[in-house]
Amino acid sequence: MAIDGLTMRFGERTVSQDIDLTIGAGEVLSIVGPSGCGKTTLLRAVAGLIPPAEGEVRIDGQTTAGTPDGVAMVFQHFGLFPWKTVEANVAYALRVRGVAKKEAQERARELITLVGLSGFEKSYPHQLSGGMQQRTGLARALAVRPRLLLMDEPFGALDAQTREVLQFELLRIWQDHPVTMLFVTHSIDEAVLFGDRIAVLNGRPSGVAELIDVTLPHPRDRSVLAAPEFLAIRERVWSLIMNADARP
Ligand SMILES: Nc1ncnc2c1ncn2[C@@H]1O[C@H](COP(=O)(O)OP(=O)(O)OP(=O)(O)O)[C@@H](O)[C@H]1O
Ligand SMILES: [Mg+2]
Incomplete structure (x- = not known):
């Protein structure tokens, strides 16, 4: 899947501008960023639910219009x-x-x-x-x-304990049945745990502040939470989210 020069607007208001992202088959791309920066809007554009103001989303080379085949979404509030x-x-x-x-x-x-x-x-x-x-x-x-699974903060409405249980269950399910995933989350730990790469969105309008490679090997389990590399990436993501000027 490729997101190419995507700009999303509601009326006069530009939510995100000029977003370029690609995701390879079987890859998990985590997306993090402050509340309201346009993460759900981005997923809805990828799902073909709302049209971009500029740019396009292509899946297997085809521009998405209407809900494309083989794309499934898990919503923030269950749905x-x-x-x-x-x-x-x-x-x-x-x-x-x-x-x-x-x-x-x-x-x-x-x-x-x-x-x-x-x-x-x-x-x-x-x-x-x-x-x-x-x-x-x-x-x-x-x-x-699905060829592409869009996850919008899938565990966000859950209590901390249930969230942790489900995180590791999803990780197990994903490892048994790998599927290409765009994974939006507020949890930096979750972004690192699942992601092969992490796109940090920031700014108003938002853009990709940085793309971070997560080189932790698969399969992953609870033990990665204590790995030095895990902690280093978490700190990096944290500082990018906190720094509103990080946008290029
Ligand atoms: N249908 C809509 N009409 C007008 N404005 C909208 C609409 N949907 C979203 N917005 C605005 O676009 C901005 C981005 O919203 P979006 O839901 O994508 O943010 P988000 O990054 O998913 O936030 P959160 O982390 O809180 O879920 C917000 O300012 C929101 O008010
Ligand atoms: Mg959202």
């Missing part, structure tokens, strides 16, 4: 249908892509097991904890076997 069960929420993503009912149901059950929600197939979102709702959102996104 489940409250009137559908866990299973129906997951199966829905497949049904709208034309998968037959029985097959969609079977695949939904597999994914529900993968994210650790067996036994809750028939539950409704309001009967689930936040962590379980986000597992459902993750199952729904993975069900379509």
Whole structure:
């Protein structure tokens, strides 16, 4: 995927300007930046949900317009249908892509097991904890076997403990089923843990202040949190976010 000279505007207001980013197959690009700098807007542009003011997003060489094939998004606030069960929420993503009912149901059950929600197939979102709702959102996104997974602060609405559990579960799932991922997060630890590279956005309008390579080897687990390189990258990202003048 390539983001090329992307500028996003709402009315008169330019949110981000001239963003260039590429992401290779199987790569995880973490995106961090202050609240309101345009991270969600960037993901929505990549998903083809809002048109860019300038520039373009290409996936496998094709410009995205409308929701491109093979792109799935996990939202900041779960984004489940409250009137559908866990299973129906997951199966829905497949049904709208034309998968037959029985097959969609079977695949939904597999994914529900993968994210650790067996036994809750028939539950409704309001009967689930936040962590379980986000597992459902993750199952729904993975069900379509996306070429590109867009994660918008997937653990942001969770308590710290649930967040940590889900982080390492997602890491395990990702390591078993690697998928190209754009991973937006407020957590610098999370950005380093998941990312092959980290794009730090800053400034008004925002731009890419720096692209940082995360050379920590895969598979990663909790022990990387104490690695000297992990700590060094975390400090670097932190200082770039804190320094509003870091923008080029
Ligand atoms: N639909 C919209 N109409 C008008 N302005 C919008 C719209 N969506 C976002 N904005 C504005 O664009 C800016 C960037 O919003 P965005 O949601 O992308 O930020 P963010 O980086 O995801 O923030 P956060 O970290 O808090 O989730 C904000 O100032 C917001 O007010
Ligand atoms: Mg956001």
